[in-house]
Amino acid sequence: MAVEHDTDTTAFGTVSRLRGKVFEKLSLGASLFGILMLAVLLVYVTVDAFNLTSASPEWLLTYFLTLIIPFIGFCLYSADDPDLTRQTVLGLLGGLGAVRLAFYLVETFVRTIPGLTWQIVYLFAVVVPATAVVGFAGSREPVGSVGFGLLGRLIGGTSLGFMLVILFFVFEPRAWFWAYTLGLVPAALVLGYSTRRPKSPISLTVIPLVLTAGVLATRPGRPFTTIGIPTRLDQAVPVSLPGGVSVSVVALYLVVVSAAAAMAFKYVLERRTDRASEASVLAFVLAAAASVAAGQAGVAPEPILEFYAGYPTTWLIYVWTLAVPLSLASGGLTALRTSRRTGIGFGVGVFVLAVVGSQLAAVIDISPKTAILFLLTVLVPTVAYVRQVLDRREGTPGLVLPVVLVAGVLVGAVIVDIWGVARPDIWLDWPFLTNGPSSLPEQAGFYPAIVGSVILITLVALFSFTFGVGTAVFLEEYAPDTGIGGFLTRIIQVNIANLAAVPSVVYGLLGLGLFVNLIGFGLGTAITGALTLTLLILPITVISAQEAIRAVPDSMRNGSYAMGATRWQTTKNVVLPEALPGVLTGTILSLGRAIGETAPLIMIGFPNTIYNPPAGIVETTTAMPMQIYVWSSSVKSEFRYGIMAAGVVTLLVVLLLMNATAIVIRNRSEQET
Amino acid sequence: MSDSQPELDLQRTRGIERLKEGTYGSFMLVCAAVTLLTTVAIFLTLLSDAISFFQAYPFGDFLSGFEWSPNDTGGEQLFGIVPLLVGTLVVTITSAFVAIPIGTLTAVYLSEYASPRKRAILKPMLEILAGIPTVVYGYFALVYITPALQATLFPNMTTFNALSASLMVGIMVIPMVSSISEDAMNAVPDELRQAGYGLGATKFEVSTGVVVPAAVSGIVSSYILAISRAIGETMIVVVAMGSNATLPEVQNGLLGIPFVHPGDVLLEQGMTITVAMVQIVGSDLTGGTVPYDAMFALGLFLFVVTLIMNVISDIIAERYREEY
Numbered sequence: 001m002a003v004e005h006d007t008d009t010t011a012f013g014t015v016s017r018l019r020g021k022v023f024e025k026l027s028l029g030a031s032l033f034g035i036l037m038l039a040v041l042l043v044y045v046t047v048d049a050f051n052l053t054s055a056s057p058e059w060l061l062t063y064f065l066t067l068i069i070p071f072i073g074f075c076l077y078s079a080d081d082p083d084l085t086r087q088t089v090l091g092l093l094g095g096l097g098a099v100r101l102a103f104y105l106v107e108t109f110v111r112t113i114p115g116l117t118w119q120i121v122y123l124f125a126v127v128v129p130a131t132a133v134v135g136f137a138g139s140r141e142p143v144g145s146v147g148f149g150l151l152g153r154l155i156g157g158t159s160l161g162f163m164l165v166i167l168f169f170v171f172e173p174r175a176w177f178w179a180y181t182l183g184l185v186p187a188a189l190v191l192g193y194s195t196r197r198p199k200s201p202i203s204l205t206v207i208p209l210v211l212t213a214g215v216l217a218t219r220p221g222r223p224f225t226t227i228g229i230p231t232r233l234d235q236a237v238p239v240s241l242p243g244g245v246s247v248s249v250v251a252l253y254l255v256v257v258s259a260a261a262a263m264a265f266k267y268v269l270e271r272r273t274d275r276a277s278e279a280s281v282l283a284f285v286l287a288a289a290a291s292v293a294a295g296q297a298g299v300a301p302e303p304i305l306e307f308y309a310g311y312p313t314t315w316l317i318y319v320w321t322l323a324v325p326l327s328l329a330s331g332g333l334t335a336l337r338t339s340r341r342t343g344i345g346f347g348v349g350v351f352v353l354a355v356v357g358s359q360l361a362a363v364i365d366i367s368p369k370t371a372i373l374f375l376l377t378v379l380v381p382t383v384a385y386v387r388q389v390l391d392r393r394e395g396t397p398g399l400v401l402p403v404v405l406v407a408g409v410l411v412g413a414v415i416v417d418i419w420g421v422a423r424p425d426i427w428l429d430w431p432f433l434t435n436g437p438s439s440l441p442e443q444a445g446f447y448p449a450i451v452g453s454v455i456l457i458t459l460v461a462l463f464s465f466t467f468g469v470g471t472a473v474f475l476e477e478y479a480p481d482t483g484i485g486g487f488l489t490r491i492i493q494v495n496i497a498n499l500a501a502v503p504s505v506v507y508g509l510l511g512l513g514l515f516v517n518l519i520g521f522g523l524g525t526a527i528t529g530a531l532t533l534t535l536l537i538l539p540i541t542v543i544s545a546q547e548a549i550r551a552v553p554d555s556m557r558n559g560s561y562a563m564g565a566t567r568w569q570t571t572k573n574v575v576l577p578e579a580l581p582g583v584l585t586g587t588i589l590s591l592g593r594a595i596g597e598t599a600p601l602i603m604i605g606f607p608n609t610i611y612n613p614p615a616g617i618v619e620t621t622t623a624m625p626m627q628i629y630v631w632s633s634s635v636k637s638e639f640r641y642g643i644m645a646a647g648v649v650t651l652l653v654v655l656l657l658m659n660a661t662a663i664v665i666r667n668r669s670e671q672e673t
Numbered sequence: 674m675s676d677s678q679p680e681l682d683l684q685r686t687r688g689i690e691r692l693k694e695g696t697y698g699s700f701m702l703v704c705a706a707v708t709l710l711t712t713v714a715i716f717l718t719l720l721s722d723a724i725s726f727f728q729a730y731p732f733g734d735f736l737s738g739f740e741w742s743p744n745d746t747g748g749e750q751l752f753g754i755v756p757l758l759v760g761t762l763v764v765t766i767t768s769a770f771v772a773i774p775i776g777t778l779t780a781v782y783l784s785e786y787a788s789p790r791k792r793a794i795l796k797p798m799l800e801i802l803a804g805i806p807t808v809v810y811g812y813f814a815l816v817y818i819t820p821a822l823q824a825t826l827f828p829n830m831t832t833f834n835a836l837s838a839s840l841m842v843g844i845m846v847i848p849m850v851s852s853i854s855e856d857a858m859n860a861v862p863d864e865l866r867q868a869g870y871g872l873g874a875t876k877f878e879v880s881t882g883v884v885v886p887a888a889v890s891g892i893v894s895s896y897i898l899a900i901s902r903a904i905g906e907t908m909i910v911v912v913a914m915g916s917n918a919t920l921p922e923v924q925n926g927l928l929g930i931p932f933v934h935p936g937d938v939l940l941e942q943g944m945t946i947t948v949a950m951v952q953i954v955g956s957d958l959t960g961g962t963v964p965y966d967a968m969f970a971l972g973l974f975l976f977v978v979t980l981i982m983n984v985i986s987d988i989i990a991e992r993y994r995e996e997y
Contacts, residue, residue, distance in 0.1 A: 020877035024786050030778035031787075034847045035798045038805070041813045114824070470704025478701055494987075496708050501898065501983045502976060503905025505947050506715060509972040512954075513718030535711050542708065568697045589804075596806025599907035599947070603954050625808045625908075632812060632912045640816055648809050655804070 042652075043124045044115060048427070048645035052120050055424035060119050062415050064127070067408035072131055074147065074401055075138030088134055095126030146389050146398030152664070153385050154402055157378035159657055164373045166454045170615060173314045173369075180321040314369040319355060326376055327351035330384060346387075350380050428646035436611040437627065441638035446647055449627035451613035452526065453595055453654070456623055459530035460537070460594050465587050467534065468541030469576075471496075472583070475542075476549040477571050500539035507536040508603025516604055523605035524620040532600050537590040544586025548579040581669030588662040592655050598625040624651045719976055722969030726752075729963050735970065741918040741944070743953055743964040752967050754974070756918040760943040761904055764839045764914070767939065768903045771843025773896055776850025777885075780892070783851065784858035785880045796852075803848040811912025814841040819913070827940055833915025836939040841909050846899040853898065857891020858884050894990040901982035905975055907947040915942030916952050946971050 047053060052060070072092075076085045103118035113121075138144030168176065331347020354375045361371030389396060416423060435445025471492075479489040511532030515521045521528040552575050560570040576583075607620050608630045614621040624647065631644045727735070730752050738753015779799065783792050818837035823830045830836070861884050869879040885892065921937040944952075953968040 016875075020875050023877045023880075024782070027778040027782035027786060030775045031782045031795055031799070031851075033775055034779075034802050034844050035795075037844060038802060041817055044817050045813070114820075467704045467707055470701045471708055474701035474705040478698055479705070492705055492709055495712050497987075498980060498983050499708065499711060501901060501979055502715065503907065503947070503979055505905065505907040505950055506719070506972050506976050506979075508954075509950070509969060510711075510715045510718050513722065513969070514714055518718075538708060538711070566694050568694050571697075592804060596808065598806070598808040599911075599951070602911075602951055605954070625806050628812060629808050629908065629912065632808075632815060644812060644816070648812055651806060651809065655806070659804070 043120075045645045045648050046124075047115065047120055048641050049649040050426050050428060051424045051642065052123075053115055053117065056422040057117075057119050058419075058421045059416060059423060060123065062421060063408075063412045064123075066412040066415070067405065068127060068131065070404050070408050071401075072134050074404055075131075075134040075144060078138035078141045078144030078147065078398065079134065080141065081137065084134070084137055088130055091130055092126065095130070096122060099126060142395030143398040144395075146395035147401030148398075150382065150385060150389075150399055151402055151405075152660075153381045154378060155657070156661070157381055158374070161374040161377035163454055163458075164377065165370055166451050166613075167458060168314075168373070169451065169613065170455055170617070173317045177317045177321060315358065315372060318369055318372045322376055323351055323354040323372065326380060327354070330380060334384075346384075350383070353379060353383075427642040428649055432643075432646050433650070437609050437630075441636060441643055444639070444643050446624065446627060446650055448610045448613040449622050449624045449647070450650070452610070452621035452626075453624045455526045455614065455617065455621060456530050456533065457591055457595050459526065459617065460533045461587070461591055463530060463534040464537055464541045464590065464594075465583075467538055468545050468587060468590075469583060471538075471542045472545035472549055473571055473576070476546055477567065477575060496539045496542055500543065503599075504536055504597055505599040505603060507532055508600035510535065511600055511604040522618060522620070524607050524622075526614055526617040526619065526621045528604050529601055529606065529621065529623070530617075532604055533594040533597060536597060536600060537594045540590040540593060541587055544590065545579070545583045548582025548586060549575060551582060552578045581665050585662045585666045588658055588665070592658050592662075595623075595654065595658070596625050596651065598623075598629050601626050602629070624654070715976060719969050719973040722966045723973045726963065726966035726970045729966065739920060741949065743949070743967060744956065750963060752963075752970075754946075754971070756920050757944055757946045757949050757971070759920060759938075760835070760914075760918070760948070761945040763835050763938050763943060764842055764906070764910055764945055765900055765903045767836065767839030768843035768846060769896070769900055771840055772846045772850050772899055772903075775843075776847045776895070776899070777854055777892065779847065779851040780854035780858055781880055781885065784855045785876070785884060799848045799851060802844060803846075805845070807845065807906065807908040808912060810841040810845055811838070811909040814838050814909060814913035830940045831915070831942060833913060833917075833942045834940050835914050835943040838910045838913040839939070841913065842903050842906050845906070845909070846902050849899045849902055850895045853895035854888065854892045857888035857895070860891070861887045890989055890992075894986040897982050897986035897989070901979045901986075904982075905947065905979055907951065910945050911948050911951050914945070914948065916944050916948050917942035918944040918949065946975055 072088065076088060079085075099122040100118055103113070103121055106113060135144075135148075139148050327347045327350040330350050331343045333343075334346040335343020354372055357375045357379070358368040358372035361375075362368055386399060389399060415421070431443070432445050433450065434447050435443055436448055438444040475489060475493065479492075480486050481489070511528055515528045515531050516523055521531070556574050556578065557570055560574045565573065601623055606622055606626050610620065610622045628644060628647045628651065631639050631647065634640065634644075735752055735754055737755065738751055739755050740751040740753045741756045742749070742751045744750070783795060787795060814837040815833070818840060819830060819832060819834060822837060827836070865883050865887060866879050869883045874882065921933045921941075950968050950971050953964045956964075
């Protein structure tokens, strides 16, 4: 015992506080290492993209005073916390002195810091973190949350409008018109009808109708004209089958519709032939007409576009396909929330605003068809939000935030103009976003790459959402746990986990072998890229969707079953709505992975340079990361430090917007529950 | 599907309802089958072209060849994988030297030391590291890291080099190591920690002497996953490492023991398996040629290696997990 006692005291004697402290600091340093390194690199790339090193201090000061200070002021006003205000002011002033001193010391005694001035260091090391902290504090109070909410709707709406413009550029509005009129409108009618009478057989036709719309929307006939027929495994002969596949899709659709129609007819004969049945028959007539027209479109794609003599203009198509349903929807929603009267007023208001506003836009030289898209995506949510805030009478001062920012930019521009302050030669400017690539750095642009990425991401979103949710629902709700079925389910599950770890470049080979050579979608086309990327992110989508579905409590399912719902009804009405925010968050995050992937795109033959954006999904395209890769082999320093940096920042901003959307969706759903 | 319904149809299910159930059920089944088919398709695609490659080029020469020159420019076309393996190993090992210590320490900090508030800030920020597109990391390595290293530590470094590419790969896989390891450490029950404290151990001793050993299976499996990720990493090395498939010079050092100077490997260009694939696809997309098939053989190699590592990591995580 005595011996043991002795060793114990010596052991106590060697307890070292220092070792523990050092280890804690070391591990903290390790956790910060990667983050800080990335932060420094991001600062450098931002500085390069905006060419801030060449910016005169006066230029930086002007915008600091007109843009950043008012923004910080707004956040402090919102936070309404004297302590925070004092700390911020002290931090900004003290930081100024500290950065100036530290920079001076380093420059004098160590070495010059490449590519940075002390003003830039101050901006990124002090002002940006301070703004983030203040912004976070401000956003938690009503005024700030209103301000950021409005700002978010403006930015989100603008991005959405931009995306729509691009999509309509690729998928011709006339094709969209057919898809909408013949597919989506009947589908919506049938869907509305079947929600009121869920047992009606008509509800079966919704999916074929939407499918038809999809087929039509992909520019009739065109996508399927060069379907390869594989003769041997390693060789595919591309043959021209004008609309061949469209025809078979339409034929399949006709079979489904006529089967459903026969059942509906039987249903009508058995039951009383009241008005509901008449409506169902009417819907079928519509569906049949749609399918016939789709057949026309499939067999002879181009003529039908020419066939319709009085073709509506693009603007009219937008009014009919976007303004009308959106005003109906927003009016309806308002009517549900408030009164019928305000609902009608709001709906009519939206419609008039879109129609009149887009025509007025011609005055300032913006084409009505572009204007109506932006009006609908930006103005409608903004107006709705402002109305809501004004009704709630809380945080109304926050509505001035966008005005403050816009005014800051304008005042800054005026000051720069009047006093002749030297402007930096910003790489990431409007021409960069709207030009095609060029060998001259001043003219080189990112436009085809942006368009390509938007197309890719839209297609990938459609595919991966469908397949991801389908697989997740199957695994969580349908798949058996025991027996041979259970064994298969486990295999699928393990397989998904393994697929997530397959290198992306191998997916590229899969795309090359399967979609390019075997099926013949063509080298470097948007559809090949989208399918390859879909397979690449499918495991991630499935796993995140599974987690969201698993989080739905079993009591809800059992409640639904107890009321006599079938499995699909339970899934559709209970599980999916509850899991939707989680599923959407996961899907958007995995789309973020897809938009940055380059290796698979190289493997499936994305071309190095494309001067014009693709005009369809079977045309060769490029994408943002692909373009960055191509620029990386350029030796000109303007490309390396200017154009490439601008491309990287654009890509990262898009990623940031996507992730922000995902976070907003998640926070919303957490607040609601 | 296989609802165990009683004979009495309490649900009053009609034919149409049952049809609907069946339709949607089979749609889901098809979706799930797509994931299985993907694996099969990957395997078949790679295998069919790899087989035709090995018909044209002996398997033994492929595995033991010391020269990689797939281009059809005059000289002999040689497809020896050894230089590519060396390049891949260099990147993998160097990045593991970055990611494993940092990732493990990060996991220890997050699971043992960080307050909930700090963890709530740090964890999403670490996830950002994994979310940055790899081509952007490659750009960082090429445009910022290499010049910075040239200006400070290694003036002899070439523009394209293995070191800065590997550093970036390492940083990219940090979150992979840290998040899986942290999950493993979080799964260690609190009783073990309390017992450690009860015996008079310090926090440092509990963290390193109790928690880490208890979570070692998860930690090791995270290492393997990270390494497998580094092996398959493409864009960072394509952009920043160059494409020179030469073996480093073996020097005769002290006592006649041959060695390779690390600088010859790290500060020079190199070529990984993934770079070789990208290079072939850049010059030859028509198909049917030997290099084209070689690309699939490399892909098959990569696929099999990562698959095996994945399975090993699963086995370690499952078998050596301490059960509490």
